[in-house]
Amino acid sequence: MTALTQSVRSLWDSSIGKKTVVAVTGLVFIGFLVAHLIGNLLVFVGEEAFNHYAEWLHGLGHGAAVWVARLVLLGSLVLHVVATVSLTRQNRAARIAYAHEDTLRASKSSKIMIWSGLTVLAFIIFHILHFTVRTDAQLAKIAAESPYQMVIVGFQNWLVVIFYAISMTLLCSHLSHGFSSAFQTLGFSSSKTRSLLDKLGKAYSLLILVGFLSIPISIRIFGYGS
Numbered sequence: 001m002t003a004l005t006q007s008v009r010s011l012w013d014s015s016i017g018k019k020t021v022v023a024v025t026g027l028v029f030i031g032f033l034v035a036h037l038i039g040n041l042l043v044f045v046g047e048e049a050f051n052h053y054a055e056w057l058h059g060l061g062h063g064a065a066v067w068v069a070r071l072v073l074l075g076s077l078v079l080h081v082v083a084t085v086s087l088t089r090q091n092r093a094a095r096i097a098y099a100h101e102d103t104l105r106a107s108k109s110s111k112i113m114i115w116s117g118l119t120v121l122a123f124i125i126f127h128i129l130h131f132t133v134r135t136d137a138q139l140a141k142i143a144a145e146s147p148y149q150m151v152i153v154g155f156q157n158w159l160v161v162i163f164y165a166i167s168m169t170l171l172c173s174h175l176s177h178g179f180s181s182a183f184q185t186l187g188f189s190s191s192k193t194r195s196l197l198d199k200l201g202k203a204y205s206l207l208i209l210v211g212f213l214s215i216p217i218s219i220r221i222f223g224y225g226s
């Protein structure tokens, strides 16, 4: 074993090493969600703006940029899940004496992190099959003509909209705890900044919830785009 693989191994074996992996990969998603939201909100500017943006995105770096981003996102997702599962197992096995007291003090969002995380994971799989892979042949045909129309048609189904609403709510809960947790792990949180980071995390997750939900709700409930 080389010195490098040995130090990566011992970092991974330590709880702080895994927490750092969870924090860094979480921050990748926090950044991605802002960019994805801004792009998606172009739906409200109109069909031409949204389709122009989709075309521009897929043409970046002769099409390579999208694939680099996909690899980074997929790698981050896998590492985030594997490190979390391993940490949970490690914590359960340790059954530290003050765990009970900690659980009592923990917020609701921190207690349901594993469940909100698993729902978001299921959502991401569904969402990619829906809008990126386009397993629905009719939707794929529409997307080839206009990605904007794909989004409008994709949200005509109530079940899809309800699943999005549940997933976005749990995503908001996951981010609300994850945001400040990530910064805390990376050493940015002191007793002075902790409450500020908590507030920023709540504001960020609320923005993500309202921003993403505004799209299916405007389309399905208010008939936007039809």
Ligand code: HEM
Pocket: 036, 040, 054, 070, 073, 120, 124, 127, 128, 131, 132, 147, 151, 164, 171, 212, 213, 215, 216
């Ligand atoms: C109303 C909410 C959303 C809309 C309208 C939306 C729209 C889209 C569209 C149109 C694509 C296809 C991009 C393409 O292939 O050109 C896409 C891909 C994707 N979305 Fe979303 N999205 C929403 C929410 C989310 C959320 C909340 C997440 C993460 C939790 C997310 C994660 C992704 C990922 C990972 C991809 C795959 C990127 C790729 O490989 O192309 N999306 N989304």
